[in-house]
Amino acid sequence: MKLVIIDYGMGNIRSVEKAFARIGLQPIISSDPKVINTADKLILPGVGHFKKGIENLRKFSLFEILNELVTKRNIPILGICLGMQLMTEFSEEGNCYGFGWVKARTVRFSFNNKLKIPHMGWNNLFIQRDNVLLKNISEEDLFYFVHSYYIICNNNQDILSTTNYGVEFVSSFNYKNIFGTQFHPEKSHQQGLQIIKNFVDI
Amino acid sequence: MFIPRIIPVLLLKNKGLVKTIKFRKERYIGDPINAVKIFNDFKTDELVFLDITASKENRTIARDIVKDIGDEAFMPFAVGGGIKSVNDIANLLKAGAEKVIINTNAFLNDKFVEEAAEIFGSQSIVVSIDVKKSFIGKYECWIKSGTINTKLNPVEFAKKMEDCGAGEILINSIDRDGTMIGYDIDLIKSITKVVSIPVIACGGAGKLEHLREAYFLGSAHALAAGSLFVYHGPRNAVLINYPLKEELNKLLYKWE
Numbered sequence: 001m002k003l004v005i006i007d008y009g010m011g012n013i014r015s016v017e018k019a020f021a022r023i024g025l026q027p028i029i030s031s032d033p034k035v036i037n038t039a040d041k042l043i044l045p046g047v048g049h050f051k052k053g054i055e056n057l058r059k060f061s062l063f064e065i066l067n068e069l070v071t072k073r074n075i076p077i078l079g080i081c082l083g084m085q086l087m088t089e090f091s092e093e094g095n096c097y098g099f100g101w102v103k104a105r106t107v108r109f110s111f112n113n114k115l116k117i118p119h120m121g122w123n124n125l126f127i128q129r130d131n132v133l134l135k136n137i138s139e140e141d142l143f144y145f146v147h148s149y150y151i152i153c154n155n156n157q158d159i160l161s162t163t164n165y166g167v168e169f170v171s172s173f174n175y176k177n178i179f180g181t182q183f184h185p186e187k188s189h190q191q192g193l194q195i196i197k198n199f200v201d202i
Numbered sequence: 203m204f205i206p207r208i209i210p211v212l213l214l215k216n217k218g219l220v221k222t223i224k225f226r227k228e229r230y231i232g233d234p235i236n237a238v239k240i241f242n243d244f245k246t247d248e249l250v251f252l253d254i255t256a257s258k259e260n261r262t263i264a265r266d267i268v269k270d271i272g273d274e275a276f277m278p279f280a281v282g283g284g285i286k287s288v289n290d291i292a293n294l295l296k297a298g299a300e301k302v303i304i305n306t307n308a309f310l311n312d313k314f315v316e317e318a319a320e321i322f323g324s325q326s327i328v329v330s331i332d333v334k335k336s337f338i339g340k341y342e343c344w345i346k347s348g349t350i351n352t353k354l355n356p357v358e359f360a361k362k363m364e365d366c367g368a369g370e371i372l373i374n375s376i377d378r379d380g381t382m383i384g385y386d387i388d389l390i391k392s393i394t395k396v397v398s399i400p401v402i403a404c405g406g407a408g409k410l411e412h413l414r415e416a417y418f419l420g421s422a423h424a425l426a427a428g429s430l431f432v433y434h435g436p437r438n439a440v441l442i443n444y445p446l447k448e449e450l451n452k453l454l455y456k457w458e
Contacts, residue, residue, distance in 0.1 A: 012295055012296070012298065012299075012300060014272060014296065014297070014298045015272065015298060015300070018272065018273060018298070047323060047325065047326070048322070048323040048325075049323060115204075116398065116399065116400045116423050117398070117399075118324075118325055118369070118400075119204075120207075120325070120369075120370070120400055120423075120424075121204060121205070121206065121207045121247070121423075121424070122204075122205065122207065122247055123204050142447075144248075144277070144278055146278075146300075146325050147325075148325075164204070165204060184278070187276075187277060187278045187300065188276075188277075189242070189245050189276045189277060190245075190276070192276075193276075
């Protein structure tokens with residue numbers, strides 16, 4: 001199975017690569033559309049600004065190839081953190097359009113100093129429906145989150161889990177071949193590895 | 203349910219771990235990678251590694267050690283020690299660190315934190331502030347491993363750093379460092395009152411109850427400690443340790 005981690009210059013690719021190595025896989029890291037085109041499964045990681053993410057994807061000429069792979073060829077893809085947000089239709093971070101693969105939008109947390117932004121730390125998932133991605137995960141497992149924006153889904157059936165941080169937000173979703181986690185499975189101990197394993201096993 | 207992060211702070215000197223008292227009297231603790239493995243087993247929230255002689259010696263924390271840590275760690279970790287350029291940050295993040303911690307150079311170079319936050323995102327940039335009380339009891343910021351007094355007020359500096367785009371502030375009491383008598387709650391509160399970004403409290407934790415105090419009374423967003431996680435028992439025998447999740451949940455869920 002050819003697993004490709006998309007390198008578009010956003011965030012720490014190495015941790016993601018290491019996590020797959022821990023379960024015995026050697027993923028390919030690439031920003032080359034020709035290489036990405038041959039993937040059986042894709043990972044879209046990312047930490048940072050939404051608008052910069054979109055700009056970088058365009059700069060590396062990845063926008064079209066990813067649209068093709070994901071919406072026409074139905075290649076399974078896992079978006080992590082910013083990667084997940086890029087899959088939505090629109091983000092308030094930069095007032096920018098995303099891929100729109102999932103009917104959802106990305107909005108900013110807004111509290112009045114009671115809760116700090118970003119949501120940074122460990123938190124649990126309220127599982128909304130049975131799914132391959134969350135197999136063997138319990139609602140007591142904690143995952144590492146670090147984000148200032150969160151996702152709202154239009155369709156409840158796309159929501160795999162929600163998490164509470166002032167508001168109840170979508171912490172993981174799935175629509176057809178498209179999966180996303182707001183948290184970082186590659187930085188969430190054994191339970192994070194379980195998520196990664198689950199995606200590999202799809 | 204959101205519980206504050208509990209973060210071991212590990213000090214690097216010549217590739218080994220040491221623990222200090224008031225930033226002096228270094229005592230050898232052990233091998234850093236071994237410590238990471240143990241913290242992995244404890245399911246530790248996050249780790250901080252600081253090269254404590256880097257800024258003094260005009261160098262930056264070595265990329266190699268960061269890579270070795272990254273290869274081993276199952277949790278996020280931050281690194282610091284003489285970080286002074288965007289290039290330094292890029293190398294360290296690429297080597298596997300989630301965040302970098304900037305102290306001395308945040309003071310020496312006005313635009314550094316701003317530039318770094320712009321390029322790498324605020325969530326990757328932690329500004330750490332080391333504080334000592336002056337002879338007349340005023341809080342002052344010190345740099346270069348606590349050897350140079352900037353005479354700056356930590357509250358004003360923390361605010362300035364937030365404005366520059368720092369993602370978190372690590373507030374460290376040099377006076378309390380290694381003493382295990384408890385955090386400087388007044389100091390912590392003075393910072394958490396004025397910034398809206400997460401504040402990590404550090405310096406003085408000697409028992410779990412201190413973590414609770416810093417969280418509820420100091421309003422710290424995360425609790426960091428050194429001695430608490432590397433020593434054990436009345437004679438401070440070296441033993442890497444970390445509390446169980448159940449203990450922490452009970453301790454930090456509600457203030458009674």
